[in-house]
Amino acid sequence: MRTQKIKKVRRVRRKRRVRKGVFGTAEKPRLTVFRSLKNIYAQIIDDERGVTLCSANTRVRELRDSIAYGGNVDAAREIGRVLAERARMAGIAAVCFDRNGYKYHGRVKALAQAARDGGLRF
Numbered sequence: 112m113r114t115q116k117i118k119k120v121r122r123v124r125r126k127r128r129v130r131k132g133v134f135g136t137a138e139k140p141r142l143t144v145f146r147s148l149k150n151i152y153a154q155i156i157d158d159e160r161g162v163t164l165c166s167a168n169t170r171v172r173e174l175r176d177s178i179a180y181g182g183n184v185d186a187a188r189e190i191g192r193v194l195a196e197r198a199r200m201a202g203i204a205a206v207c208f209d210r211n212g213y214k215y216h217g218r219v220k221a222l223a224q225a226a227r228d229g230g231l232r233f
Contacts, residue, residue, distance in 0.1 A: 122212040122213065123212060126211055126212030127212075129209065129210060129211070130209065133207050133208075134158050134207075135158040135209075136158070136159055137159060137160070138205075139205050139206060139207055140155045140156055140157045140158075140164055140203060140206055140207075141156045141157075141158055141206065141207050141208075141209050142206040142208050142209065142226065142233065143156060143209040143211055144209070144211050144213065144219055144222055144223075145211055146182075146213060147182070148182055149180075149181055149182045150168060150182060150186075151168065151169055151181060151182070151186060151187050151190055151218055151222065152166070152167075152170075152190075153166065153168065153191070153222055153226075154166035154167075155194070155198055155201075155203060155206055164198075164201055164203060165197040165200075165201050165203070166197075167190045167193040167194040167197060168190065169181030169182075169186050169189075174190070182218075183218070184217060184221045185221075186218075187217075187221040187222040187225070188221045188222070188225040190222055190225075191221065191222040191224065191225025191226040191228075191229065192225045192228070194222075194226055194229070194231075195225070195226045195227075195229025195230055195231045196229060198226075198229075198230075198231055199229070203231070204230070204231070204232060205231070205232040206226075206232070206233045207233055208223060208233045
């Protein structure tokens with residue numbers, strides 16, 4: 112098996128293991144993160160209804176101007192800040208964090224810290 116495929120399989124296994132214990136409700140929705148090489152995406156989901164309550168990513172037109180490159184820690188911090196602001200507008204104060212199988216460091220950690228600094232509790 113190629114190295115890339117092995118990494119993906121391991122991440123999917125970690126993702127399944129993490130998702131067993133993380134479930135978003137209306138009172139405490141789930142904040143999930145997806146990262147690609149060039150962009151980072153985050154959304155807050157109510158799993159009971161299966162609805163995305165708010166989201167932010169580096170591909171959105173109004174954020175593309177302020178973010179030079181979407182695949183670095185600075186971009187992740189900006190997305191975390193924007194997501195916390197949008198969550199506050201939607202009336203969301205607390206979330207449970209779903210790292211989606213990624214290790215908690217680098218861009219994932221920066222996004223989480225920025226969301227915490229923006230007022231989200233998790």
